[in-house]
Amino acid sequence: MSKIRSVRGIRDVIYPESGLYAKIERVCAEILESYGYRKIYLPVIEFSELFKRSIGDETDIVSKEMYSFEDRKGRSLSLRPEGTASAVRAMIENKLLQGNIREKIYYLGPMFRYERPQEGRYRQFYQIGCEVFGSSSPASDAEIAVVAAEVLSACQVENFTIKINSVGCQDCRPAYRHKILEALSGKEDKICADCKRRLNTNTLRILDCKNQNCREIYKNLPSLRDYRCDSCEDYYGAYKNLLQDRGIAFKEDNGLVRGLDYYTGPVFELEAEAGTIAAGGRYDSLVSQLGGPETPACGWAFGLERLALSAGIVASPLPEAYIALMPGGKVEYASRAASILRDAGLSVEEDYEDAPPKKKLRQAVRKEAKWAVLVGGDEVAGGYYTLRNFQESRQEQVDPADLVKAIKDKEKAGINNVETNS
RNA sequence: GUGGGUGUAGCUCAGGGGUUAGAGCACCCGGUUGUGGCCCGGGAGGCCGCCGGUUCAAAUCCGGUCAUCCACCCCA
Incomplete structure (x- = not known):
């Protein structure tokens, strides 16, 4: 009889690592609650359709990384690959977004993606996330960034960078996308296979390509900055001022576009030495896209494993x-x-x-x-x-x-x- | 999904076709009858990841597989 083992990329988190995770969870909850975020317990399983409609059918996450299966009645269900989609669905379903009231929530739990495992990357991994619904003020974008920075400092993460960008709204992004397609027409054969595919499915993602050759070609591409509409540009400017005012040192990165389709406006990524440990941004059309009332929103998520890898704090030994x-x-x-x-x-x-x-x-x-x-x-x-x-x-x-x-x-x-x- | 590295004791690793497979640390017992660490003596612990092949003989060579790590891809 052979020994039974855990599934690839899915592991037990044992002491002392578990102690550190628990400590980080407590630290995050405390900070978020001090800003009025309320905890929400979300399901791990959702209809696959939810993720297709929010994250995007053509994204890597949905097209090849989801754990999807049929239930006994033949409906397609999926293990959640991230938290925002469920959070939005829950807010709509529980009618918490009626009447323009601001709602701030946070969640914590396992996410699932069928990826090649590596250190700090597992098929079942944990995210701590927060979302702000009902505010279309750059101050709320700034707030979530401030909260994220507080988490970092409380966990004693050294040497991190906050990268920001604005991916534009539904008014200005299509125009920019069109410009890129125009500029690259005839050059399709010179770019890498991935970019060729992305060109039609997720055009802006090519800006993020690591291929040297592609980068060379994209260097002369028009910048998203020049195509953002006035309101996006004003909003982004106000956001940056607020960050500065709060003492958040950020780096602008025009190539930062994020892999999920639902982002509009300011986005950010938090990079430590071990890589990206948190990311988020504004997604003003997602709620209505999922059948809810027109509701502006923004949020972020931390990867618990990655946060733990970069954290300077340690678990307190038990017992004392x-x-x-x-x-x-x-x-x-x-x-x-x-x-x-x-x-x-x-x-x-x-x-x-x-x-x-x-x-x-x-x-x-x-x-x-x-x-x-x-x-x-x-x-x-x-x-x-x-x-x-x-x-x-x-x-x-x-x-x-x-x-x-x-x-x-x-x-x-x-x-x-x-x-x-x- | 692509390319590569590594799987030997609880941990870190040595051994690279030939009897009973090793080290350091950790562990257990004793030197202390009510006292941890240091020291001394003793001990236990391994299907050498798994399956198959080559060979008189495989932990060692070959193939496959699984796991893990790294670089991509992607992402938290």
Whole structure:
């Protein structure tokens, strides 16, 4: 019988990585909620049609990377490859966009794309995303960028770049697309096969081509900048001013066009050393396109795996304290110490096994616990606990009532030491 | 989807046709009867990714396959 394994590109996230993920999730939720974003739980499965109509039938994501299947009634369903489409669908379906009210939401969960796996890229991966519905002010575009920047700083991501562009609206983009087709007519044979295909399906994407030869040819192409309509240009200008005002250092990149069809207006990408860790932008026609009321919107999504790869923060080890039952100790008395510490907010692990003391302490150290509470016959008889600090290799007898205080005092002293040392 | 690298102990890796496959770290037991790290002694742990081929003989060579990593493509 062969061992059963996980599916290619789909993995278990185990400690300590899982601890870091959990921490990042908490950090993001806290920041988003501080801006009034409300959490939404979205389904992982949707009708395939949703993604075809939002992301775009011709995009790589929909045309070759979706996990699609038929349900028992023959309907085509897909595992979601991203979150925005579901978010928009949910807002419409729950009638949350009636009457021009602004709604801000965030979500978190697994996405699925059938791609070749690599580090930081899996077939099941996690995204943290937010969306703002009902605002057509550049200030809301700026806000989501500010929130994204806050996430980066809270996760201690070093050396990142925020790239921005405006892909224009439904009024000006077609004209630009036409210009490109015109400029490249007759040169179709000189560009790469991918670009040739994109020319008709997703014209603007060719600007993003990495092929040297193509780049050479596209260098002389008219710039999208010159074809943006006045309102797009004004909007983009206001957006940039707001970013500047908020102290967000950005880089303009005219080639930034994004792979999803629904973007209109400002878009951005957040690049760290490991690559793109977040991206987003404005999508003013998607809601109506999916059958909802005309509603301007914008949002972004972080890739959790990639954010974790670039994050400077680390998971806090668990447990913080370890209750070691020593010879002659009583479980009841030991558990009382555990409760006292848990009530004070500490993570506490008890052991119930009858094992040599040295084994217990070794285990506590291996788990990176800072504290051990020794509970043996002496403690039970004397009505105290022995509190051991592993870092200092010191221990003291502590009255149950003073247990929390003893730890807090030490930790405070420890923090002060760190500050004076640095 | 295309091209390439790598799969040997829990981890990092050595061995490159010939008996019982190795190291460091980690792990377990003992030297300590209530004390982790350091030291000393002992020990356990491997279908050498999987399937097939060549050969008297394969962890070693060849083919395939699966997994993983890298570069593309694409994207978070």
